[in-house]
Amino acid sequence: MNVPASEKGLPSIGDYYSATQLRADRWSALRECVESLRLKGVDGRSGQRLVQTAEKLFQSLAPIESYWAFPGHAAFEHLRRLLETRNIDDLSISVRRVARALTSGAYRRRHIPLGADEIDSEDYEDESAISPEARALGRPYFEVMIVDSVNEHQERFLRNALHRARRPEDPFHYEPVVVPSVEDALIGILFNHNVQAVVVRPGLVLKSHNELPLLKKYLDTLGTEGEVEHITPSEYGPEACRLIARMRPELDAYLVTDRSAEEIAGLDLGRCRRVFYNQEDFMELHLNILRGVGARFKTPFFTALKEYSRQPTGVFHAMPISRGKSITRSHWIQDMGAFYGPNIFLAETSATSGGLDSLLEPRGPIKEAQDMAARAFGSKQTFFATNGTSTCNKIVVQALCKPGDIVLVDRDCHKSHHYGMVLAGAHVVYMDSYPLHQYSMYGAVPLREIKHQLLKLKAAGKLDKVRMVLLTNCTFDGIVYNVQRVMEECLAIKRDLIFLWDEAWFAFARFNPTYRQRTAMDVANTLRECLRTPETAEAWEKQQKELEGADDETILNTRLVPPPDARVRAYGTQSTHKTLTSLRQGSMIHVNDQDFKGEVEQAFHEAYMTHTSTSPNYQIIASLDVGRRQVELEGFEFTQRQVESAMSIRRAIATHPLLLKYFKVITAGDMIPEEYRESGVSSYYETDQGWTDIANSWTTDEFVLDPTRVTLAVGGTGWDGDTFKTKILMDKYGIQINKTSRNTVLFMTNIGTTRSSVAYLIEVLVEIAKELDELLDDASKMEKRSFENRVSALVEHVPPLPDFSHFHPAFRYGDDTPEGDIRAAFFLAYDEEKCDYIPLDDKLQTRLEDGEELVSTSFIIPYPPGFPILVPGQVISPEILSFMRALDVSEIHGFRADLGLRVFTKEALKGFSCREP
Template identity: 80%
Template sequence: MNVQKPGTDLPSISDYYSATQLRADRWSALRECAESLQIHGTEGRQGKRLLESARALLDALAPIEKYWAFPGSHSFEHLRRMLEARNIDDLVVSVRRVARALTSGAYRRRSIPLSTEEIDNEDFEDESALAPEDRALGRPYFEVLIVDNVNDHQERFLRNNLHRMRRAEDSFIYEAVVVPSLEDALMGILFNHNVQAVIVRPGLTLKSKNELPIVQQYLNHLTVTEDMDAIEPHEYGPEACRLIAKVRPELDAYLITDRSAEDIAGMDLGKCRRVFYNQEDFLELHLNILRGVNRRYKTPFFTALKEYSKQPTGVFHAMPISRGKSISRSHWIQDMGAFYGPNIFLAETSATSGGLDSLLEPKGTIKEAQDMAARAFGSKQTFFATNGTSTCNKIVVQALIRPGDIVLVDRDCHKSHHYGMVLAGANVCYMDSYPLHEFSMYGAVPIHEIKHTLLKMKAAGKLDRVRMVLLTNCTFDGLVYNVERVMEECLAIKPDLVFLWDEAWFAFARFGPTYRQRTAMDVANRLREKLKSEKHAEAYAAQQEALKDATEETLLKTRLLPPPTARVRAYATQSTHKTLTALRQGSMIHVNDMDFKGEVEQAFHEAYMTHTSTSPNYQIIASLDVGRRQVELEGFEFVQRQIESAMAIRRAVATHPLLSKYFKVLTAGDMIPEQYRESGVTSYFDAKDGWSDKSEIWAKDEFVLDPTRVTLAVGGTGWDGDTFKTKVLMDKYGIQINKTSRNSVLFMTNIGTTRSSVAYLIEVLVEIANDLDDLLDDASKMERRSFEKRVKNLIEDVPPLPDFSRFHDAFRSGGETAEGDIRSAFFLAYEEENCDYLDLDDALMKRLEDGEELVSASFIIPYPPGFPILVPGQVMSPEILHFMRALDVSEIHGYRPDLGLRVFTPKALKSLKKKS
């Protein structure tokens, strides 16, 4: 099956990252092959070669099509029979209709006749090209997976009975696809993104007969944690429901069983919505399927806002723009009304009645929308925010941190966390991420560093003051923590520790099965269950006995287990607008805190009131509601396509000889040191060995690389990252990115990225490489030497990244631990007489090298790379100054070249010391 198909230019099956890409390309190739057969006939050398190609393409598609309702396995076999009967004219018509319907999405809107006896005069317009109003009029389409090992007659019976239940008033329309086994069911829901409901019947078997590797790979991530062979036959149905919930928790499952209610009641059925006994009632089953999908489809606030916009109202409150009156009566701003259209103004209001709600005190539609978001994202409570995740971070920090509390913070986290610590009066203990000097970026904070910091606090008698660990997951550059390991080992040292996971760039992760296991909410839910189990209690007791007199070195090397009494306290802040469908600044706070109700709720409410506008934008709130609907119904599909797009870029750069000459996609081996990659895997794709198994990497490694983020090393072009971004990508080709380092640029795929966008990017990179080749071919010796010098400067002569030095003693409460009072330092700088400015020159370097203590009075943030190298109260080091002087970026936030570095005067530091 992996052999190159004769007569085609397609890669072999093993070259494809996903079966979805394979399916699309093979149908397109089959259409071209059938049309060629129609022209050249089936005789002669060329005809026989085309016939062999068509058979090979059908063979490649056969094990894939069994998981899709359209065109369906029976129609697919009919195509094969037409080929063998040499009925090429009819085959061309049928294949052309299938290929066009799959490409355009027409099968979702109407029945597609495949027989030439049925006329199909309707246009196969691309679904995405239809006007939103036209698409909104149609009924959404989905597919139902039936799991039962039945013969063809029984399969038709099941399909026909469900089909007969359809009614004109149904809100949705669906088709059924039948698979025989539990493994086929799991492969089906991981492969077929149209599936929204699964019916598990008593006749299912365990093993799949589908041996196509690209389809079997969908089971790989389960085999890491599940022993499929250990499942007993009487457990097949309940286990199918449980595993479906584990893999895709958003789906509705329905179990049909002939076992007694008593037997079923005590079993783990995952999120099974209904159990039907003996013979199912097809009408009741049909209604439940529609009801389950509608439960996710509902958007309470968005619907209320649409209804409000239709009501005739008299506006006698704030907002002249409400109902668009101030625009429609204007002679000068009609272009604004024409640009945005009427609906946005009809829905603008400051009212909280009439079906609407208050974001600050939600009791109606906003409350319902937030509860639905909590269900979708796996949290216990979810709160909407219209001021971005910067505000979310400050809300959580203020709600949980009291003045004097110690917070362990990832030093290169988003600046909102640093400012949040200032507002809360926290004593900040910065932890250093491992550096990537070669690429001028930081990685992430190793668990060894976190545990070491906690154990030092314990030894110093300060563990009771340690309140929170704050980490960025995933980082801007795509490094993802092993969240479960971090939380477990930290709770083993301090059982009531609070975790704030900044998931600003990770909202989409909930809807990819591999990603989900490393999200804060999923880990919190699993950890809650784990701590209740007897197995864990026994393991904890045994470890405690073994570690009775353990040294710190032993504790650092041991995978520590939390006590069964530990409190699971996790918060995640997400920029919904960054990675999912929401308007700018639409964000969410997800809470999974066992002590939220008793300890935090009131403080959280006050913090929320402090930072949330009393005039929130209703359009942003509505977009969060709709964005939640989308990811519950099609987030899985969109995330899969997002990953596929990024993997296509990786493969193109690695295999194209000209691209690999000037560019390199940074791999896990480049961005994650070997000691943090237990799997030993260095990259997702290798030009020689092909694709790696992502499941093993994500299950084992301390850090993994988010494949949707493609960091492209561009030092080989002679351009630094910022120049390549602005002068080349943006100005010349209109390609937008927002993250660079000294010698790299970051391309982030998202749920809106298309294969055409990826093709355009690759085309642009090839053109850039061609231009460089031409330039160097015609270059003089001196010009070539100049180019080589620039490349060397970007790739080899890179300034080392400095570590966090320390807080000055004036801002510390004790010398044995590293925390500092950042709030005092921040506000001390408000008085101008407390500060001085120093030129960034050799004289300043000499003063530092001679041991003089100079203390920063402000945040100093070079951009790129965008992390703070100095914070208020931090002692400057020669390494930090050397790094600043070596920077060639145009922006250094907090630094004024005309004045110099802002530092505290010795007198200010001395007076503060006296006060303390």
């Protein structure tokens, strides 16, 4: 017999990673509980138990509901009174309507009557089930947070005043929610994802009286506790605006003050859009709120494209598919038209007229859309790309580097960077990431290694040639750099160093307060401010005296302070299509370079022209425009849910005894060595301790692990990562993933991941584990031994990852520093007479171990793990060959198994030197 959830023990608040999940589950449990009360009655032992459960549920929901406009404080208290008076029939109707409206999102579309005497005949259809056309016709809903310590009568007055300002022609619909204090405002904007605007009034107080730990932890996210302790009451309003901008910079803030409005307006108020003096003109406030949201809602290019598609035109230019003519007139490809629908073809054109724009020379809606993207992502300039981030990387490298420039490169970065170095002719210093041998993956490049290479180049008199540091943030496996520390310490060695941060998998990070502090654009803006302060100048001067005459070891062990005249020069490339809403290959280049206008702009324009098609896909550009709108208005909500989904996966696996027999979630402690985790945080969830507060680690640690990436060790199943991905997850269960290593698979949650998707994944893993249990239970002794051998080979006998060896002297410019000219090696290999093929066998292994020097002609990239283990001009080490021979992967780019390794002949190397003119 199934026991209703209402009669089971409720999950502890500590079981929930977020208050959002707690809220959803508590309303669901309350509905079940009240339904059971209606059927069984309140008398008897069972009835009393149910009443007590309902009271506990109301008690746990009370502090949470104070931050939401629906159902609202008054309605919530009305429901509690119905329980107190034992009016269970009316309570059941009202709670059911609230729970269904919250689950379906119906409250966003219409008024939800809660009284039992009010008829509510409309369906509670889930938003996702409503047609896009119907949803597009509705008015988007949001909530406005009013910060003011008022009594119930005054609160009702504020609500009614804003309600009276509404007009039928308003493009959006909103509901106000009133909170009393600065801390409540901060909790509210970090908890209630519906909030799009905050009105800060003069009656607010500082401290929150809400003691629910799950809500209090939102305050700890950015460590605001100490910051608001010592401010005076007159500063509460301006400080609230500043903190709102810091935590959620996309929100609009409006400050109402009884101080001199002119004086207040001159202060730093974050993103405060308007200051009102003793504001009682609610219509003006209402119009400003709508105007502010409308500014983010606007999509210049997407709107222009829609308008173009509605225009009657005669097509006398390229593209027969434009306006769909070549399809509608066809007898044989009507199925294509039926599949895609007419709009995509009506919006296809090769013309830049009719209200459209040119991606190569944008002056109209594309330019405006790019400027809005720059605002959203915190850059100074943003450029759209329709060829993916591979092209973005090559554009930036070509724009910034010329032949002879030295670039420090993360060796296991994406192959587009390596090819960019070939195109630019840069001399490359490859830096090794710390290895994770047991999982056949690399971590990230330690700051000590970056500083070491810079100091070595400085000692050799080559620091003036060093142009750029290129790093992947975050890595495919989720390792995230301390971007600010890297930039500060590197600028302390070379004050005009350029940074290219490959954030292909990190575009979503801007819209989560915890993540944002480790993004290129946010750090660049922070550094611009910090470098101008007298504190920075004082700290730099003090450190210069302390380090006078210091050796390299001392400098390596010191946290360096950047000079106040350092130039902030940061570039970020992002695959919008990978982690946000965009059609495939939709990407962006974000620029925050103080010298862009004077030094780089023309070269950047030429590089952009070089790599960008003259026939870019307008649908991709439109999707980038719409994707920007989405993240400005709901990116915070979606990224929060994305993290919650990943944390749910961690907890579900960690608490399931059967899953633990065959699987293990790889923790931060497994993927990041202890010396890079100053906070000591090693796991995000432990069965005996519950959830770990990760805020401190994201502030202090050299590396952190992105929680949205869940790496699962599958070696215990006897299947390697590639087999588990292809044969089990994809072929059998239809679960798609991207990344595997020899004994791991990577599950990435994204802004589209649902709780149902998480539940299905856990169901699948449990089913796999059960099948393995049954298989081993019926296995013979020899079959069990075979299984154990396979597990041992995957878990214990993993081939060590090789380090980068070195470039051959023919492609180097000296013996004192490691940079190499991969462009020279790359094009030397075009001559087949200078190349040879050598089989991968024991003989070759012996030759290398005996000291013979063989040099690769090309990039060798195994999938997985997906990074080059050889580049043109690199000497092949015995360790690299051993690793290649141990790989059992389906593809190795640049390697022909029928011929062997392609290497330079000895004659070719003897007769060539990149140092010759």
